[in-house]
Amino acid sequence: METIYFDNAATSWPKPDAVLAAMENYFRFVGASPGRSGHRLSIEAGRGVFETRNALVSLFGAKDPLRIVFTKNATEALNIVIFGLIQPGDHVIVSSMEHNSVMRPLRAATAALEADLTVIPCNPFGHLDPEDVRRAIRKNTRIVFLTHASNVTGTIMPVAEVGRICREHDVLFCVDAAQSAGAVPIDVEAMNIDLLAFTGHKSLLGPQGTGGLYARKGIDARMRPLMMGGTGSRSEHELQPEFMPDKYESGTLNTIGLIGMGAGVREICSIGIEKIRQRELELTAAFMEGASGISGVTVYGDPDPNGRVPVVSFNIDGMRASDVGLQLDDANGIMCRPGLHCAPSAHRTLGTAPHGTVRFSFGYFNTREQIDTALNAIEALSFSSRRKSSCPA
């Protein structure tokens, strides 16, 4: 049985061969720690990491590679912002479609700092009205957090519009790009994004253990680091350096992972993000059209595939999402993610709490044939579920 991997929103797979090749080359022939020693292997490792910074600023429309901070995942990047910027008595705005990587640290930070938190409700498609953000802004609003694309429905949020509103009101704007970086174009300048948290192992096609934070110039002066330690710089001081990116990059970096992520980003640039977007849109549209036509199947979120990254949540009448996931895996080799997807607020918005949905998330390497196989499997499951419910017990 062929394995059909529809769990790309958890982590993309397969990754391009170039990613493994870059990691293997580092493993075999470089190996050293960047920025720590001065020998040629250390310099070569540093060059590899710097090339990843360069590839990322190209992709995100930023200019200075030193504005990129490397973290272990998007969660760490978001925690740096949340625990580093919010002050006692601040007001913070967030949408109702956020992931727990935003909501958990934000609930804790705002409670500890006696800061106010406004959660802006989205409609049952997961849409946010940017004017709701404008109306929610107060004198003491420090920052707005917004996911670029929901990890539950794929809904692409109006980031550019919210960015403009934040800039007009001199409020910081932090975008969670965990589901969008590498899947849709991002331009931090044009979108007025002050802080962009991203992960390396989803649509950037890199390995797990990588991610980062873009921080617009000037913000680091007022943002405390989440952790401190050796940076290979200013070693004579027992105080954390204040310059970028060292201020937020303590301890040895995940060099092999970052070099892999760089290869992933270069692969994206070489294919062209528009081509990737087009292919993933076609797969998403084909699945949504097919699934919506199956009796007993509900597809959540924006009915227009153009309004999504390649993520689709659905349910089958009369079946728990977890049972659907299990059966698709057992009988059809389809790997997906049922449940709440670490985003309870998004599921409450969609009306799918507490059992959640079945989530399919596609990638550039999926095929139309895999979509058709999945649609047949869902149709069979739905048919059997309806037959069961119509039979007398």
Next chain:
Amino acid sequence: METIYFDNAATSWPKPDAVLAAMENYFRFVGASPGRSGHRLSIEAGRGVFETRNALVSLFGAKDPLRIVFTKNATEALNIVIFGLIQPGDHVIVSSMEHNSVMRPLRAATAALEADLTVIPCNPFGHLDPEDVRRAIRKNTRIVFLTHASNVTGTIMPVAEVGRICREHDVLFCVDAAQSAGAVPIDVEAMNIDLLAFTGHKSLLGPQGTGGLYARKGIDARMRPLMMGGTGSRSEHELQPEFMPDKYESGTLNTIGLIGMGAGVREICSIGIEKIRQRELELTAAFMEGASGISGVTVYGDPDPNGRVPVVSFNIDGMRASDVGLQLDDANGIMCRPGLHCAPSAHRTLGTAPHGTVRFSFGYFNTREQIDTALNAIEALSFSSRRKSSCPA
């Protein structure tokens, strides 16, 4: 020219082939995110990560694999402890041989919390007298931090003795095992270690981007997490779970790296840590004996190689450490680390601040021939330095 890699205290290299093989297998055939979905690839990924937890508890003499928290490096593990446990008004004890991964967060945390910090001076060999720790303990002493082995001189600290003293006084004991885990035996139970911070990419032979924290049962109940986010558990709640290890493992783990680290640890167990220790001791002893016999060369730290992990710092009269490092690289292909090694307090203890030392750090894959080549190179450098200084300008 052969590359002679003597920078294993920065990161070990080469790594065993088994590490790359395990990573490649995951990359090609598993790929999924552990603990997030329920499909077979996700379960397989979870199994790989769990096997690494198991390998580590075996190596460290712990029992429960769920007492291991995975972090991106030892620095993150130390920051979890420092920012998670210290309370306002506490007293904290540390040695003068610590790395900036302890000193930088500790200086910041104690200043912010108005906690007192006692730095216990070590002697110029880097030795700590355990009785000095006992004398420093006060009623409000919360925790003692001690490096297991100095990253500058390799000096092995009296961890078991300090552990006993801490337990007697009901003071927490946190050991920084960045330089010792995988190089010398560690038994957290016998040594009364409450918290053990380790890195995966040094003597554990794993890739960069890995590390962790062992936390004795009960400590997690009073230790705040450093970051929060999705854990794949209790997804319906916007509060961080309180159980181990999820409380401290937010966001996607570095699965590929952790699987590589597991292969590294299993390689250590398969060779036998005593055999590794013996070989590294022989290399260290041979280098120390040779270097001490070269006129104009000063070797720092414990003169007995048995009192060290395979790390040796030295200087050549009349030459800056950085120049020695550069010349060894250029002329002899020797990769080492000159400077302050992110440990200014240790260099002040040794009397080698502000220029630092040249550090050679050996690994299991180094050879006696490489040591001899290096000794000849150092002798030539020292000879030429003495000739220069004796010539009239």
